[in-house]
Amino acid sequence: MTESLATIELTTEQLVTDILATIDREREREIVARRFGLFDRKETLEQIGEMLGITRERVRQLEKSVITRLRTNAEQGSVPHISEFQTTSLEHLAATGGVARVFELANKISKSTSREEQARVAFLSQLCPDLTTITEDDNFFASVAVGQAYDEKGLKKSVEDLIATIKALGEPLPIDDIAKAAGTENIAQTAALASTSKLLATLNGRWGLMKWPMVNPKNIRDKIYVILKENGKHMHFNEIAGSIKDSEFKRKDVTTQAIHNELIKDKRFVLIGRGIYALKEWGYEKGTVADIITDVLKTAGEPLHRDEIVKRVLKSRFVKETTILLNLQGKPQFKRVAKATYALAE
Numbered sequence: 252m253t254e255s256l257a258t259i260e261l262t263t264e265q266l267v268t269d270i271l272a273t274i275d276r277e278r279e280r281e282i283v284a285r286r287f288g289l290f291d292r293k294e295t296l297e298q299i300g301e302m303l304g305i306t307r308e309r310v311r312q313l314e315k316s317v318i319t320r321l322r323t324n325a326e327q328g329s330v331p332h333i334s335e336f337q338t339t340s341l342e343h344l345a346a347t348g349g350v351a352r353v354f355e356l357a358n359k360i361s362k363s364t365s366r367e368e369q370a371r372v373a374f375l376s377q378l379c380p381d382l383t384t385i386t387e388d389d390n391f392f393a394s395v396a397v398g399q400a401y402d403e404k405g406l407k408k409s410v411e412d413l414i415a416t417i418k419a420l421g422e423p424l425p426i427d428d429i430a431k432a433a434g435t436e437n438i439a440q441t442a443a444l445a446s447t448s449k450l451l452a453t454l455n456g457r458w459g460l461m462k463w464p465m466v467n468p469k470n471i472r473d474k475i476y477v478i479l480k481e482n483g484k485h486m487h488f489n490e491i492a493g494s495i496k497d498s499e500f501k502r503k504d505v506t507t508q509a510i511h512n513e514l515i516k517d518k519r520f521v522l523i524g525r526g527i528y529a530l531k532e533w534g535y536e537k538g539t540v541a542d543i544i545t546d547v548l549k550t551a552g553e554p555l556h557r558d559e560i561v562k563r564v565l566k567s568r569f570v571k572e573t574t575i576l577l578n579l580q581g582k583p584q585f586k587r588v589a590k591a592t593y594a595l596a597e
Contacts, residue, residue, distance in 0.1 A: 263361055263371040264290075266332045270321065270378070273330065278303060279317045286314050288370040318377060326380045337379040341397060348440025349400045352447055353393040369393070385447065394447040410448050413441065414460075417451065423459030423466045454499060455481060471505055471513045474498070475520065476530070485529040485569055488514055524569030535567050541578045543568055544585065545595065554594035 267289050274280045281303070285294040296307040303310070325333045343359040344351055351359075357372040358364050376384050376395045383401050387393040396406050416433045417424075424432075430441040445451050445458050452459065452467040454477070459466040464473035465480060478494045479486060486494070491514075492507040514520045520528045521535040529535045536546070547563045548555060555563075561575050568575075579585050579593050586596045 261332060261335070263336075263357075263368060263375065266336060266375060267371050269331045270333070270375075273324075274317060274321075279313055282310055282313050283317055283374075286310075287374045288366065289374060290367065292366070293370060321378050322380070325378045330378060333375070333378055336375050337381055340376065340379065340382060340395065344395065344397050346439070348437055348443040349397040350406070350440065350443040350447060351395055353395060355446070356395055390449055392447055392449060406447075410444050413444050414448060414450055417445075417459060423454075423457035423463055425456055426453075426458055429458055468500060471509060472517045472519070474500055474503070474505075475510060475513060475517070479520070479528070479530050485523055485527050487526050488528060489526070491528070523567065527569045529569075540564065540568060540570060540574055541582050541584065544575065544578055544582075548585075548593070548595045554588045554592050557591045557593060560593060 271280045271284060271289075274283070282299055284290055285299050285302075286296075287293065296310045300307045300310045321330055324330045328334065339360060340356060343356060347355070353369050353373045353376070354364055356376070357368045360372060361368055372395075373384065373386075373393050376382050379398075381398045383396045383398045383403055383406060385391050385394040385396075385403060385406060391407070391410070394406075401409065413429070413433055417429060420429065420432055426442045426445065427438050429445075430436065430438045433441060435441060442458075445453070450461050452461045452463075454466045454468075457466055461467050465477055468474040468477050474495050475491055478491050478498065482494070488511045489507060492505070492510045495503050495505060495510070511526075514522075514528050519531055521531050521537050523529050523535055531537075536543075538546075543564050544560060547560055557576065557579060560579065561572050564570075564575050565572075580587075584596050585593050588594045
């Protein structure tokens, strides 16, 4: 049975160092190390070419040639430690539906997500015959998959199909609901595929498109919206501030005053009581208590008993009954037409 990395206790830095030592030419070792960022920051083709005194295109050709040669040698079993690294990687991938971001795989293998550690895992994965890799670009995070399950084209197609499913659903949902809509029972695999895409995001157990505020709030207003939506009912602005500080948001250091200011400005939020806000989409409309009483009487089309008016106003305003009665009795737009019964004045 092949030993895993955990068994032989080798670090990825040792693995990379040993593999680079099999490359005869120092220039080629330098190009690979710098292009992947194996020991320092990752460098561009231009930067490496300028340092070595060769063209950008020549750097690209040499990099491709070395990686191809190393992968061929790995298939023949002549690259040190690749078999062990591949076995360890496959063990971890089996628990994530056969797919994982390099970030996650690095954390599993070496308990580190440093930039260098991720670079080493990405490099080593490219050399493994039984692994498929995706290089980071505008749409995908650097990712690794089981080669028997996916080639690069198939992996990207699976993610694109998942994005299309989520887009069709039209709202953020738990991953098991998304998996069901996608026609698969493998929830772990669905979550893993989703995590490789830069076009998707997750928050509070729901997945959705990156552009949806419910999973990717970009500003204070979006965060307020998420908090109210998750709570499902009105909240005082102090409660909203506390919920943001206790949330899973990446940036949550905001002042109570800033939150109150944004609540006032955004049309999605309606003041329904003293410092208490609700979402307009829940059926609330902006306006004073007198405005709401007016709407109630207009909608009724007939005089109403004060108790009925209070009942209907309280459906859209979180205020004291006495506040409603004072408006009824003190505002000129209302008139009493019978005992405790009011209508709109002419």
